[in-house]
Amino acid sequence: MNQLNYIIKRILQIIPVLFLTTVLIFLMIHLIPGDPARLMLGEKATDSAVAALREKMGLNEPLTTQYFTYLKGLLTFDLGTSITYQRPVSQMLLERIPVTLSLTLLSTLLSLLISFPLGYLAGIHKDGPGDQIVRGSALVAIAMPSFWVALLLMLLFSVHLRWLPAGGWGSTPLQHLQGLILPALTQAIATSAILIRNIRNSVVEISVMDYVDFARSKGISERTVRDNHILRNTLISTVTLLSMRIAYMLGGSVILETIYSLPGIGKLMVDSIFGRDYVVVQALVFLFAFLVLVINLLTDILYSVLDPRVRF
Amino acid sequence: MKRRNLPPALVAPSMIAGIVIVAFVFFVACFPQVFTKFDPLEVNTKARMLAPSAGHPFGTDNYGRDIFSRVVYGTAIDLKIGIFGMMIPLVTGTLIGLVSGYYGGVLDSILMRVIDIFMAFPFTILVIAIMTILGPGIQNVFIALWLVGWVDYAKLVRGDTLAVKNAEYVQAAKVAGFSDRRILLRHIMPNVISSSIVFATSDIVLCMLTGASMSFLGLGVQLPTPEWGAIMNEGRAYISYGWWITFFPGLVMAVTGIGFSMIGDSFADLIRTKRI
Numbered sequence: 001m002n003q004l005n006y007i008i009k010r011i012l013q014i015i016p017v018l019f020l021t022t023v024l025i026f027l028m029i030h031l032i033p034g035d036p037a038r039l040m041l042g043e044k045a046t047d048s049a050v051a052a053l054r055e056k057m058g059l060n061e062p063l064t065t066q067y068f069t070y071l072k073g074l075l076t077f078d079l080g081t082s083i084t085y086q087r088p089v090s091q092m093l094l095e096r097i098p099v100t101l102s103l104t105l106l107s108t109l110l111s112l113l114i115s116f117p118l119g120y121l122a123g124i125h126k127d128g129p130g131d132q133i134v135r136g137s138a139l140v141a142i143a144m145p146s147f148w149v150a151l152l153l154m155l156l157f158s159v160h161l162r163w164l165p166a167g168g169w170g171s172t173p174l175q176h177l178q179g180l181i182l183p184a185l186t187q188a189i190a191t192s193a194i195l196i197r198n199i200r201n202s203v204v205e206i207s208v209m210d211y212v213d214f215a216r217s218k219g220i221s222e223r224t225v226r227d228n229h230i231l232r233n234t235l236i237s238t239v240t241l242l243s244m245r246i247a248y249m250l251g252g253s254v255i256l257e258t259i260y261s262l263p264g265i266g267k268l269m270v271d272s273i274f275g276r277d278y279v280v281v282q283a284l285v286f287l288f289a290f291l292v293l294v295i296n297l298l299t300d301i302l303y304s305v306l307d308p309r310v311r312f
Numbered sequence: 313m314k315r316r317n318l319p320p321a322l323v324a325p326s327m328i329a330g331i332v333i334v335a336f337v338f339f340v341a342c343f344p345q346v347f348t349k350f351d352p353l354e355v356n357t358k359a360r361m362l363a364p365s366a367g368h369p370f371g372t373d374n375y376g377r378d379i380f381s382r383v384v385y386g387t388a389i390d391l392k393i394g395i396f397g398m399m400i401p402l403v404t405g406t407l408i409g410l411v412s413g414y415y416g417g418v419l420d421s422i423l424m425r426v427i428d429i430f431m432a433f434p435f436t437i438l439v440i441a442i443m444t445i446l447g448p449g450i451q452n453v454f455i456a457l458w459l460v461g462w463v464d465y466a467k468l469v470r471g472d473t474l475a476v477k478n479a480e481y482v483q484a485a486k487v488a489g490f491s492d493r494r495i496l497l498r499h500i501m502p503n504v505i506s507s508s509i510v511f512a513t514s515d516i517v518l519c520m521l522t523g524a525s526m527s528f529l530g531l532g533v534q535l536p537t538p539e540w541g542a543i544m545n546e547g548r549a550y551i552s553y554g555w556w557i558t559f560f561p562g563l564v565m566a567v568t569g570i571g572f573s574m575i576g577d578s579f580a581d582l583i584r585t586k587r588i
Contacts, residue, residue, distance in 0.1 A: 017428045024429065031445045139577070142514075143569025145521050147528045148544060148562030151551055159552045251434025255525055259548070269437070270529060273444050285441050289432045296431075 003304060010300050014293050021289045026070050028285065029278050030063070040083050040276050053083075057279070079283040084275045089283045092268065097287075099169060099176075099264035100253045103187075106180050107249050108242070110188035115195035120231070122196065123203025134196060141193035146252055150186040150259045157182060167261035183256040191245045195238060202237045206230050236307045243299035247292045327578035333571025341388040348381035352538045361554050371556035373546060383561050386538035389450065390520055390565065394572070397457035397519030402512050404458070405465025406505065410496050412466065413473030423466065430463045439522055440531065448531045450539075453523050461515065465508050472504035506583050513576025517569040524565065540565045 029036050037053040038045070057080070058066050073079060079089035122134040158166035169179050206212060207230060215225045253266030261267070265284055272280035340347060356376035364371045370379035412423040430438065439456045446452040476482065477500065485495045524541025526532030533539035535546070540561040547557030 016425070017432055020425065020429050021432050028441060028445060033447075139570055139573055140566065143517055143573055144566045145524055145528075145541070145544070145562055147525060147541075148558065148565070151544070151548060151558050152562075155551055155555055247434050248436070251436030251438075254436055254440060255529065258529065269440065273440070274530070278444075281441075281444055285433070285437060288434055288437045292432050292434060 006304055007301055010297055014297060018290070018293060022071060022074060022286065023067070025282055025286050025289070026067050029282055032278070035059075036278055040278055042276075074286065080279040082272075082277055082280050084272070084277045084280075089280055092280070093265065093283060093287060096263055096265045096268055099262055100250070100257070100266055102176070103180055103183055103253055103256070103262065103264060104246060104249050106184035107187035107191065108246055110184055111191040111195060111245070112242075114188060115192035115199060118192070119196040119199025120203055120234070123200040123207070123234075124226070126204050126207075131200070135200070138193040138196045141189050144190070146186055146190055147255050147259060149189055150183065150256055153182045153186060154259070167259070169261075169263050179260065179262060183260045183262065186256055187249045187252055191249060194245060195242065198241050199234055199238055202234045203230060206233050232306070236303070239299060239303055239306065243295055246295050250288060250291055250295075326574045330571045330574030330576075330578065333567060334575060337387060337391060337568050337571065340384055341391045344381075344384045344387065347384045348378065350378035350381035352377065352382040352385040353536055354378075361550070364556050364560075370560040371554070373543075373554070373557050374550060379543065379557055379560055382538040382543055383540065383564055386540050386543060386561070387564075389533060389537070389539045390524065390541075390568070393450075393453060393457070393523035394516040394520035396454060397461065397523060398512050398515045400458045401461030401515075402465055402508060405462035406469050406501070406508055408462060409466040409469025409471075410473055410501060410504070413470040414477055414492070414496055414500065416474075420470075423470070427463055427467060430460065435460065436522070436525065439526065440529075443526060443531045448534065450533045450537075453526050453532045456526075457519055457522065461519070464511060464515070468507045468511060469504050472507060473500055476500060476503050510576060510580045510583065513572055513579060516572050520565065520569065 032039065035050070035054070037050045037057060037059060041050055041053060054060055058069055061069070077090050079093070081087065082089050082092060085092065118134050122131040125131055154166050157164045164178055164182055165175075167179070168175075170176055212225060212229050215229050216222070251266075253264055254269050255266070256262070257264045257267035258270050265287060268280065269284045272278075272284065354377060356372070359368070359372050359376040360374055362368055362372040362376075368378050368380060370383060372378055373382075408423065412420045433441070438460050442456040442459055443452055446455060482495060482499055485499050490499075523532055524539070524544070527539050527541035528545045530545065533542045535542060543561045544558045547554060547559075547561075550557055
């Protein structure tokens with residue numbers, strides 16, 4: 001019951017933040033210097049076409065009226081029409097979200113698969129040769145630009161070895177997966193480097209805690225001490241960092257989807273910025289913020305499950 | 313409890329290596345003409361897409377421009393993005409965090425909501441959204457980094473300020489009748505700044521990577537100005553038969569980042585050992 005209360009409280013806390021982000025995102029289109037309608041249609045557009053778009057977008061209404069129309073649109077999932085594609089934005093988002101979410105999910109899974117064993121072993125064998133190698137690699141991986149890693153992986157696995165496609169989404173689930181491997185690996189390299197450092201350091205710190213010494217002196221097997229005492233506490237300290245990285249990787253989709261031609265919301269964002277399709281940009285910025293808030297919520301819930309001490 | 317034992321002697325090698333790398337990069341940024349005789353913008357149709365050789369160690373691009381000299385001349389811009397992208401937020405974020413943590417109350421609650429909003433956006437998306445409003449260009453990359461970067465510093469400093477604001481030495485300073493400004497800047501700040509400074513060294517790398525990503529997407533430095541991210545973006549189209557255009561700027565960027573990270577890590581270790 002306590003836990004349920006906590007979860008409900010957390011959901012209620014999101015509402016004011018979400019509300020304030022809508023104000024900010026709404027103002028975004030008005031902060032762009034110049035007439036948004038003119039910018040969206042381009043220099044060659046006739047005055048009457050611009051006037052018609054202004055009317056359609058409600059730009060002639062007072063700001064507050066415009067804001068409430070915008071808010072009402074968000075609540076009913078009516079996000080306007082794309083100028084470039086002449087389609088409802090909500091429909092376009094629904095088609096593209098699965099791509100970005102699968103990319104982020106696969107990146108997260110790969111990051112965990114790489115970082116936990118390596119970070120854990122490095123921490124247990126602190127200062128040994130393995131630890132040095134793992135720490136050195138992490139140092140290098142953090143400094144590499146993601147788009148550079150993406151291009152090098154493409155060069156190696158697509159151009160030279162021809163194991164994987166150099167981009168595209170394909171039409172079957174297998175092709176989707178093949179298209180996602182390299183961009184996900186790119187994200188995972190940077191993220192696991194950051195996670196490894198955190199996992200390694202917390203294993204080192206936890207290993208010398210009194211409760212770990214106590215567990216050992218009780219005669220509990222080394223394996224149980226490691227699994228139940230060290231690993232679990234490491235997991236707790238990693239969850240928050242991981243959620244921040246997932247949010248960061250969602251943003252990284254903008255670059256990776258562009259390089260690998262994946263039809264997700266990141267690529268749509270870049271295309272819409274260059275196409276001056278501000279209605280789409282606005283909707284996407286909100287969508288990204290919404291996804292991050294959901295991830296943070298899930299993290300806090302997971303946190304309260306993992307660490308029974310957390311009660312607010 | 314076992315002490316974290318990293319004696320300064322062990323810390324030193326990576327610190328020195330980091331300083332050497334960073335100092336060298338600074339030198340290249342200040343005196344690019346020492347390292348290359350080619351003009352980074354000079355087009356030479358007879359020398360298009362040449363692979364790396366003694367004459368062109370990093371090869372040439374589709375316009376016959378020497379990649380090595382483009383990378384050398386681009387150093388200053390990338391370094392500027394890293395340093396200034398970090399510096400302004402370090403100052404503004406630290407001041408905001410100090411004031412907010414010290415005075416608390418309504419001001420602090422408002423700040424916390426503002427931070428919540430900033431944290432609701434993925435970092436890259438926030439920077440891109442600001443770039444969309446301001447338009448492409450290098451000066452706007454700086455503005456975007458400044459608008460976004462202060463949040464982390466404010467959070468760090470605010471937390472530490474809350475922890476020390478009731479400490480005895482602060483109480484003593486108050487009793488002595490010192491002004492709030494003096495207490496904040498002379499008594500509290502020196503005690504809360506260390507985590508900000510450690511973060512700042514990794515922030516330089518983050519700013520450099522973000523700046524280069526913006527150029528890579530075509531939102532930052534505009535062609536034909538040489539900048540590492542922009543050069544890599546140009547090389548993208550030729551990746552299958554001109555790998556060197558993309559490979560070398562990225563390599564140089566990674567090494568620079570490693571230099572800064574080494575300094576930052578050693579510094580963090582130093583502070584940690586001092587505390588125990």
